Amino acid sequence: LQVPVLRPMDLMVEATPRRVFANAHTYHINSISVNSDYETYMSADDLRINLWNFEITNQSFNIVDIKPANMEELTEVITAAEFHPHHCNTFVYSSSKGTIRLCDMRTAALCDRHAKFFEEPEDPSNRSFFSEIISSISDVKFSHSGRYIMTRDYLTVKVWDLNMENRPIETYQVHDYLRSKLCSLYENDCIFDKFECVWNGSDSVIMTGSYNNFFRMFDRNTKRDVTLEASRENSKPRAILKPRKVCVGGKRRKDEISVDSLDFSKKILHTAWHPSENIIAVAATNNLYIFQDKVN
Amino acid sequence: MLGRGLKRKLSDYEENMAGLSSAFDSSRSLPYPLKRQLVLNMCLTKLQTYKMLVEPNLHRSVLIANTVRQIQEEMRQESNQQPVTICPGIAPASHSYTGLESPGIALQLPSGVGQQESHCCDLRSAEDPIENSLLIVSDDDMSSAISSILKDLDFVEDISPPTCLVPTGDDQPKFPENTGLKLEDDRQDLKGAECVFGSFEISNSTSYLKDLAIDDIFEDIDTSMYDSDFCCPPLMPPRSPSLATEEPLKTFPSCNSSSANNIQICRTDLSELDHIMEILVGS
Numbered sequence: 326l327q328v329p330v331l332r333p334m335d336l337m338v339e340a341t342p343r344r345v346f347a348n349a350h351t352y353h354i355n356s357i358s359v360n361s362d363y364e365t366y367m368s369a370d371d372l373r374i375n376l377w378n379f380e381i382t383n384q385s386f387n388i389v390d391i392k393p394a395n396m397e398e399l400t401e402v403i404t405a406a407e408f409h410p411h412h413c414n415t416f417v418y419s420s421s422k423g424t425i426r427l428c429d430m431r432t433a434a435l436c437d438r439h440a441k442f443f444e445e446p447e448d449p450s451n452r453s454f455f456s457e458i459i460s461s462i463s464d465v466k467f468s469h470s471g472r473y474i475m476t477r478d479y480l481t482v483k484v485w486d487l488n489m490e491n492r493p494i495e496t497y498q499v500h501d502y503l504r505s506k507l508c509s510l511y512e513n514d515c516i517f518d519k520f521e522c523v524w525n526g527s528d529s530v531i532m533t534g535s536y537n538n539f540f541r542m543f544d545r546n547t548k549r550d551v552t553l554e555a556s557r558e559n560s561k562p563r564a565i566l567k568p569r570k571v572c573v574g575g576k577r578r579k580d581e582i583s584v585d586s587l588d589f590s591k592k593i594l595h596t597a598w599h600p601s602e603n604i605i606a607v608a609a610t611n612n613l614y615i616f617q618d619k620v621n
Numbered sequence: 622m623l624g625r626g627l628k629r630k631l632s633d634y635e636e637n638m639a640g641l642s643s644a645f646d647s648s649r650s651l652p653y654p655l656k657r658q659l660v661l662n663m664c665l666t667k668l669q670t671y672k673m674l675v676e677p678n679l680h681r682s683v684l685i686a687n688t689v690r691q692i693q694e695e696m697r698q699e700s701n702q703q704p705v706t707i708c709p710g711i712a713p714a715s716h717s718y719t720g721l722e723s724p725g726i727a728l729q730l731p732s733g734v735g736q737q738e739s740h741c742c743d744l745r746s747a748e749d750p751i752e753n754s755l756l757i758v759s760d761d762d763m764s765s766a767i768s769s770i771l772k773d774l775d776f777v778e779d780i781s782p783p784t785c786l787v788p789t790g791d792d793q794p795k796f797p798e799n800t801g802l803k804l805e806d807d808r809q810d811l812k813g814a815e816c817v818f819g820s821f822e823i824s825n826s827t828s829y830l831k832d833l834a835i836d837d838i839f840e841d842i843d844t845s846m847y848d849s850d851f852c853c854p855p856l857m858p859p860r861s862p863s864l865a866t867e868e869p870l871k872t873f874p875s876c877n878s879s880s881a882n883n884i885q886i887c888r889t890d891l892s893e894l895d896h897i898m899e900i901l902v903g904s
Contacts, residue, residue, distance in 0.1 A: 352679055371679045400687055402680050421684055454660045454692065458684045508645035512663060517681055 349375045349385045356406045362413040369406035369418060372399075376430075388436050389418060389428065404519075405465045415440075417467070417474055423460035425476060425485065443474075443485050445492045455507040455516065463519035468528040469600070475531055477522040480504060482533050482543065497543045497550065500535050502573045502584050515589050526601045534593025537582065538609045539569055555593060555609040555616075565619060657692055664689045 352371035359366045367376050367388065374389035389406075393399050402421045409415035414430045426439035447456065459479035466475045474485045476493075480501055483493035499520075503510060510516040515536075522533040534540045538556045543549075552569040560566055572581035595608040603618040641659055645651060664685045671677045671685075 353676075355680075399683060402683050404680065421680055454657065454688060457687055457691070461680075461684060506646050508642040508660070508663075511660075512642040517678075517684075 344379070344382050346377055346382045346385065349377075349387075352402075355404060356418075358407045358416065360408045360413050361411055365413075367406060367408065367416065369403050371402040374403065374406055374416075374418060374436075386434070388430060388434075390435065390437065404462050407465055407467055410467050410469060410471045412471070417465055419462035419465040419476060421461040422457065423462055423478060425462065425465060425474065427487065441487070441490050443490045443493075445483070451504075453507060455511055458511065458516055459507065464521040466522055466524060468524050469526060470528055473528065475522050475524060477520050477533055479516060479518075479520075482522050482531060484531070484545070495545065497531070497541075499533055499541055500539075500571070502571055506584065510589070513589065515592075518592055519594060520592075521595050523596055523598045523605075525598045525603070532596055532598060532605065534596055534607070536589050536592050537587040538591045538593060539571075540593045540596060540607055553616075555607045555612075555614040556591075557612070566616065657695070661689060661692050664692075 346368070350368065350370040350373065352373070354368055354370045356369040357366060358369075365376055365378050367374055368385075369375075369389075372390065372392040373387055375385040376388050377385045389403070391401065391403060400422075404419050404421055406416060406418035409417075415427065416430070417425055417427045419425045423444065425443040427441035427443070428436035429440045430436060432438070432440065447460075462476045462478050464477040467473070468475065468484075472487060473494075474487065476483050476485065477499075480499060480503060482497045482499055484495040484497075485493045507516060520534050522531060524531055529546055530542055530544050532540060532542045535552070538554050539552050540555060542551050542553070552571070553566045554560070554569050567580075570578070570581045571587070572578065572583050577583050591610060593607055593609050597606040599605070605616050607614040607616065642663070645656055645659055667685055668682060668689075671682055
């Protein structure tokens with residue numbers, strides 16, 4: 326009889342599902358959001374949003390359903406959804422038409438009627454064949470304070486005050502130089518890329534990704550913005566990131582990159598910001614970068 | 622095409638499209654109707670491609686379908702302001718195809734997600750005013766009869782049943798078979814059941830169209846650009862609408878230019894057609 330011996334091994338990481346919540350979605354799931362009660366969460370697909378209890382895997386409540394009786398009348402889909410950070414009865418969802426609906430689960434079992442409806446009137450001077458496509462919201466995020474929501478569409482990030490539904494309070498141009506390239510971007514499907522956006526812990530800075538491994542940060546107070554690159558070729562570990570600039574036309578300065586040289590296969594769709602520290606995570610193709618504030 | 626800033630030769634259709642979209646973006650001198658046509662072509666091509674996918678993207682399809690609808694609405698409004706122009710061999714860039722007082726082919730195209738299913742119809746209506754012109758000029762009496770018939774009835778694009786899509790129960794997005802985008806004003810009332818894809822067939826009562834030597838009418842249409850995977854399915858009798866929503870996604874059948882000679886028209890009310898034909902021909 327051999328006594329079992331403890332042998333040190335290399336750490337092995339294996340991801341296994343602890344619970345599977347199945348068969349509640351007919352269409353592609355685009356969002357999940359944990360509620361502030363930490364007992365429930367919601368999942369959203371193109372046409373429906375379901376509410377789950379963590380302990381119950383075979384049952385969910387449908388809280389939003391925008392599927393028309395006749396599918397040929399379908400002109401709008403749900404693109405993202407999120408719970409309010411403090412009010413467990415409140416959530417928002419965005420649509421492919423650039424609108425955001427805020428819903429209160431206390432009013433009805435099926436939240437078909439929104440409590441608030443956020444939409445910015447279209448700018449007629451910017452109208453093009455692709456106006457609707459680029460207005461589709463790819464991500465919606467509550468601020469940590471719960472007072473604002475941020476939305477990302479193809480070219481901009483917008484900050485909305487929950488008390489003002491008719492237009493955003495701030496609009497930031499992520500890569501406006503792409504506005505004149507929309508047809509090419511439509512042709513190669515890049516126009517459908519879904520970029521996310523994040524708040525920093527104090528809601529003073531917002532961040533989102535772009536192409537060519539660039540990501541952008543906007544300081545809401547100083548109105549300054551910066552473009553940084555997440556790539557191993559162009560920066561060494563622990564080196565300070567150098568701000569990048571995209572040259573739109575005319576003369577290109579030495580460190581600038583022209584729009585036509587941008588690599589559209591290198592897109593940063595997912596980023597995250599530590600809830601209290603200045604540490605960010607940036608996903609670039611198949612690499613994950615972690616950046617932090619300069620350590621003195 | 623945007624990418625890594627490398628130059629490539631335009632050697633096949635895809636690269637041609639890339640060249641065209643670059644031209645769209647960079648050229649100010651490209652006339653608006655041409656730009657619009659280019660975008661419409663791209664939309665329809667994409668919808669066709671998406672239909673081939675095992676798991677089509679509903680979000681993208683809806684966005685593209687809305688874009689197509691918006692363009693066609695714009696074209697329709699423009700044409701309503703134009704006087705009748707009838708001349709064969711009009712370049713596709715002109716939009717006189719809808720500028721017919723007694724409209725030629727009143728095509729009903731799918732709205733919403735079903736947009737892709739009307740690709741064939743869309744192509745011809747968008748691309749080839751020639752066919753309409755030819756219809757008009759080929760035989761005055763017959764063509765005007767057809768015009769009024771087509772105008773009065775709802776014509777719906779039809780396709781044969783799907784060939785390769787395998788729906789996996791709840792996992793498959795359920796696309797509509799019904800088609801509803803209307804080019805003409807007077808197509809608000811769909812007679813009877815809405816057309817279900819793959820559910821129409823040329824029945825005997827439509828023989829007058831066969832008599833028309835349709836082949837001749839469509840002979841000159843160049844659909845080589847859309848040769849890829851198209852074919853014109855036979856029309857089949859309409860199914861009841863209750864089945865429509867249960868149908869899984871259907872692929873778009875392949876089509877080539879020779880079979881483009883078949884009419885891509887469904888009639889929702891064949892008995893009415895019979896009746897009208899009796900009146901016209903019986904006398």
